[in-house]
Amino acid sequence: xxxxxxxxxxxxxxxxxxxxxxxxxxxxxxxxxxxxxxxxxxxxxxxxxxxxxxxxxxxxxxxxxxxxxxxxxxxxxxxxxxxxxxxxxxxxxxxxxxxxxxxxxxxxxxxxxxxxxxxxxxxxxxxxxxxxxxxxxxxxxxxxxxxxxxxxxxxxxxxxxxxxxxxxxxxxxxxxxxxxxxxxxxxxxxxxxxxxxxxxxxxxxxxxxxxxxxxxxxxxxxxxxxxxxxxxxxxxxxxxxxxxxxxxxxxxxxxxxxxxxxxxxxxxxxxxxxxxxxxxxxxxxxxxxxxxxxxxxxxxxxxxxxxxxxxxxxxxxxxxxxxxxxxxxxxxxxxxxxxxxxxxxxxxxxxxxxxxxxxxxxxxxxxxxxxxxxxxxxxxxxxxxxxxxxxxxxxxxxxxxxxxxxxxxxxxxxxxxxxxxxxxxxxxxxxxxxxxxxxxxxxxxxxxxxxxxxxxxxxxxxxxxxxxxxxxxxxxxxxxxxxxxxxxxxxxxxxxxxxxxxxxxxxxxxxxxxxxxxx
Numbered sequence: 001x002x003x004x005x006x007x008x009x010x011x012x013x014x015x016x017x018x019x020x021x022x023x024x025x026x027x028x029x030x031x032x033x034x035x036x037x038x039x040x041x042x043x044x045x046x047x048x049x050x051x052x053x054x055x056x057x058x059x060x061x062x063x064x065x066x067x068x069x070x071x072x073x074x075x076x077x078x079x080x081x082x083x084x085x086x087x088x089x090x091x092x093x094x095x096x097x098x099x100x101x102x103x104x105x106x107x108x109x110x111x112x113x114x115x116x117x118x119x120x121x122x123x124x125x126x127x128x129x130x131x132x133x134x135x136x137x138x139x140x141x142x143x144x145x146x147x148x149x150x151x152x153x154x155x156x157x158x159x160x161x162x163x164x165x166x167x168x169x170x171x172x173x174x175x176x177x178x179x180x181x182x183x184x185x186x187x188x189x190x191x192x193x194x195x196x197x198x199x200x201x202x203x204x205x206x207x208x209x210x211x212x213x214x215x216x217x218x219x220x221x222x223x224x225x226x227x228x229x230x231x232x233x234x235x236x237x238x239x240x241x242x243x244x245x246x247x248x249x250x251x252x253x254x255x256x257x258x259x260x261x262x263x264x265x266x267x268x269x270x271x272x273x274x275x276x277x278x279x280x281x282x283x284x285x286x287x288x289x290x291x292x293x294x295x296x297x298x299x300x301x302x303x304x305x306x307x308x309x310x311x312x313x314x315x316x317x318x319x320x321x322x323x324x325x326x327x328x329x330x331x332x333x334x335x336x337x338x339x340x341x342x343x344x345x346x347x348x349x350x351x352x353x354x355x356x357x358x359x360x361x362x363x364x365x366x367x368x369x370x371x372x373x374x375x376x377x378x379x380x381x382x383x384x385x386x387x388x389x390x391x392x393x394x395x396x397x398x399x400x401x402x403x404x405x406x407x408x409x410x411x412x413x414x415x416x417x418x419x420x421x422x423x424x425x426x427x428x429x430x431x432x433x434x435x436x437x438x439x440x441x442x443x444x445x446x447x448x449x450x451x452x453x454x455x456x457x458x459x460x461x462x463x464x465x466x467x468x469x470x471x472x473x474x475x476x477x478x479x480x481x482x483x484x485x486x487x488x489x490x491x492x493x494x495x496x497x498x499x500x501x502x503x504x505x506x507x508x509x510x511x512x513x514x515x516x517x518x519x
Contacts, residue, residue: 026050026100033102033411034095040408042104043090044097052097057082065508068498071345073388074435075499076425080393083419093408103415104408109429109454111406112418115397117462123397125464126415139323140467152467154312155320158293159467164474165369166288167210171475172366174205175482182487186515192492196511199336199479203329206475211290211324212270219325222266226325229259230503267318271295294320324468326503331391332472334504336479337511338389339382344491344513346437353377354484367481375477378484380439382476383446386458387430388437391504393421395460420457421505429455488516 026049034047045053060081069078077084083105086094095102106112115123125144140151157163178198185191208219232252274286274295286292294317312320343350356377361367367375395418399410410416427434429450430441441449446456459466466472483489491513498508 030097030100030102033414036409036411037095037102037104042093042095042408044095044102045086045090047097050099052099052101053082054098057096057098060085065498065500068496068509071497072435073437074425075389076422079421079499079501079505080419083417083422087422098415101413101415103417104410105417105419106405107419107423107426108406109423109452112423112457112461113454114405115416115418116395116457116460116464119403120462120464122400122403123416124400126396126398139319139321141323141327148464151312151316151320154297155294155467158290159470161470161474164471167471168367168369168474168478170209171206171478172368172482174202174209175479176366178202179482179486182515186487186517191515192494192512193515194510194512195340196333196337196507199333200329202479203333203336203475206332207324207328209289210471211328212321213274213287213289213291214270222263222325223329225259225263225266226322229256229263230326232256232259233503263322264318267321268314270321271314271317290324291317291321327466328468328471330504331466331468332475332479334389334391334506335382335385335472335476337507338505339385339476339480340483340489340513341491341495341507341511342385342388342437343381344489347490349377349381349437349439350484350488353381353480354488357481357484361481361485363485367478367485371481372474372477375481377439378477378481380442382473382480383442383449383456384437384439387424387449387456388435389499389505390420390424390458392458392460393501393505394419423455423457426455489513490516 030047030052034044037044045056047053048055064078064081069075082096086096087105087107092107093105095104097103106115125142127144140148140155143151178201182193185193204219204223208214208223212219232255270291274291277287286295294312297312298314298317343353356375357367360371360374397416397418399412399414399416401412403410403412405416423429425434429452447453450456454461459469459472495507495512496509499505500508
């Protein structure tokens, strides 16, 4: 019986140690962190064991998304109701709790410059939970450290401006096809369209052609599956992930598994087809698009140097494809959507933009690479749209070790939230008209538009700035110029103003505009 006694004692001891570790993680450690920040004058909402403030955050967001708002650009209280409310109560510098983890809100451009640029090695991306990683896998967006640097170095050249300009004919062709359909609608008398749906299809077609050499019809299955995966993944962002939850065979997990399996299957088929085409045409030549560029850097091509840091495995290529399928069309589609909504409201700027396009291109010549540098007003309009309605609402980072951020001492593991949307609407940085649509504020360039050069960062900043920003801006300028060249439009009376977050800042009920005439 002695062995039974010692066995039970070992089990009990193990349980006590486990309970001690759990209590430390969900009670004692948050309490110590809370005291550390309070000693520095930084307060927080009350901490609730295990869930922190995540349930409060979800409740406030649900309350806002259950209703629309007036046609105003003062959207921070709707999109960030928790940050808006807590900053009012606790001051600009405060923490809140995502589960047992402290998250410090950093709304100061000078401190953000440290986090993203001058001292970016002190901070890392938050480790995504297994559910969120399903959307982009181990693509550039989710990578950190040496692996991120390796992928970034390989992919960066694909977004060099000289190469992007070679994609302009493809952008023009896809846009012209869309505008032809709009013309048919106007002639038939059906002049109201949902531009959000239109731009999702357009940018999906463009990224399919420029990145993968296929058209939207061929890539539609992957886009549809990624869209479903995005909705499922978004649900996990407002809740605390429970370890092991992804293995439970519930309905949503089974949906996630099937989507992941089928997305990878489809992308494998695209890659295999490209290999066969390359073999028939010219061995080792995979094409000039993004997929071809990555395949030319594959470990298979590296041969004896297959372990080279300048090469990608097939699985890594698939994950980068997933990233570009998601980000390559999502960012530009919402940028174009909000631009058209804004110009539909602000007719004076719509007309100023149109006059510029007609002066540069005339009525019958499509914009080209030389036109881009001449689109000053078009660029100002796009920048102001990115300021008021940035596709990404913020950036999250985590302190790698105990560090000092300005006057604040931060313990290791503290999460940092950089609220881009709130910063873009801050009157202290942009003036009393911060919530007004005024592209003229960018007339002297981005650096002079606000009181701090880091006040405008729709694509992030520093070494981790979005690799695809040049592609997104080029595409947006080209498409907007072609629309202004051919159509005038107003925001429809049926449009309901309700910006909300689903990874990107979207119109919750669509974006209806009325095409007045084909010019």
